[in-house]
Amino acid sequence: MFNEILLLDDDRFMQKFVRNLLSKKYTVYCSSTIEEALSILEKHQIDLVITDINLKKESGITFIKEVKDNPLKSHLPIITLSAEDSSAKKIEVLDLGVDDYISKPFNPTELDIRVKNVLSRYTKHKERKRIEREERKSFKETLSYIYENKSLIGKRGFDIVFSLSLIICLLPIYLLIAIAIYIENPGPIFYVSNRIGRDYEIIPFLKFRSMKVNADQLVEGLLQKNSYSKIENLEDITPCDTMITGDEGFTVSEKVYKAQKNRTTFFKLENDPRITKVGALIRKTSLDELPQLVNVLLGQMSVVGNRPLPLYEAEQLTKDTTVERFNTPAGITGLWQIQKSVDPFMDSDKRTKLDNKYAGSRNTAMDFKLIFKTLPAMMQKEE
Structure with a gap:
């Protein structure tokens, strides 16, 4: 099953280029606005976000903050892909918790490798967290079992x-x-x-x-000598006139039936x-x-x-x-x-x-x- 990647970039040519580059290994969803990107995050199990910083009418930094402020999405790894190449901007973005920063223009192979590395770290982290949750659950269940x-x-x-x-x-x-x-x-x-x-x-x-x-x-052959038995010999019991019928029409004296049923x-x-x-x-x-x-x-x-x-x-x-x-x-x-x-x-x-x-x-x-x-x-x- 492919990892799912969200790309936020308002340039449709860049969207097409990145999607074609990564779609052989991943499922890529493209968005042009923050609203559209947030909608995709809600509908799909996204594993990695790639975003531009300088959008035409919005700021990629605003989008990054919204993701990091969302308790359900804050764990997602983020890579910025931006023409902004100043050290100050890189520091600002990395300080928000972004996992990697790639400047445009970029080497396609570099993007492919950085995506792979970030997803690898994220997958290992996610698996480690899953194991920790299972261990905590198992430990709690063990304690509960011991107590009970x-x-x-x-x-x-x-x-x-x-x-x-x-x-x-x-x-x-x-x-x-x-x-x-x-x-x-x-x-x-x-x-x-x-x-x-x-x-x-x-x-x-x-x-x-x-x-x-x-x-x-x-x-x-020794059953009739049973020391536990209250009735020593069923043959000594005199049948009564009342007959009862069982399966397949079988009939037996009620007195004999009850005596046999009550044997020890x-x-x-x-x-x-x-x-x-x-x-x-x-x-x-x-x-x-x-x-x-x-x-x-x-x-x-x-x-x-x-x-x-x-x-x-x-x-x-x-x-x-x-x-x-x-x-x-x-x-x-x-x-x-x-x-x-x-x-x-x-x-x-x-x-x-x-x-x-x-x-x-x-x-x-x-x-x-x-x-x-x-x-x-x-x-x-x-x-």
Whole structure:
């Protein structure tokens, strides 16, 4: 895109000459009066002004002053092109802030070079100002973000220091657990599953493997032994006479439908046959959770927060009464994790209320309090 130049000169032959000289590189607008020149300045994005000083009925100096007095145009570079060659006049004009002064007659190549140099300086200056504006804007936005999210930023800083320190200190324990897991039940040392965290983002959730290698395949057959379930067996429910119709004409007893709909979200078993001996030990002491320090270090989780959930559990909590739990970072420990050491088989309603409570009232003091309560809570009655 060409730079745009305004030429103010009341000699039509000079207008034609300068326009023909510069139009190969620039867009040139010619004017014969100050009024006409000011109109062009308002209508176009002019990058450079070239003006004569001695106009027939007006003064080029008056035009220069009007441009420099206009806050929106004062930054424009100006070159004077005039037959006036006295040192006093040059000094007067340059003192007004004019960027260059060319006397008539002039060498066309000289004009071309001076125009190029002035525009180059102007372009660099304009770009520098743009960058400065962007930097100021970015700095203000950063300060605003820090102010508005200072608790989250402080939380993230603590997470990095805390998780990295523990990982380094616990490396020998990591190694011993890994060896024990593999000796009892050869296979992967870590168990990785997709979990749902803050704002329903998927987290690659890490744990030491505490179950047999094919544990996930056994879940469906064990659902009716779920410790969280308020209704142990749907087959025991006697259908009622009231039938309700769903999509495609499907009908079902209203009593059975409501019972199935109200089945618990969370899944847990007492005396889970899938757990290995080493798994039972590391679960009882919560050592199976140690790999989640890596999740914390990577920013996928926080030290304190709501437990990240499997997809099949999380999808059932996207309701008005439960979705609040997803408004806070997923954590290794939290209100529910502390409470379950006292009430290991609390129902899903209690668990959901604890998650919502943390999400709605979380603060730094609460986080530290929960961290200090975590160590005694690690010695659990079951998993």
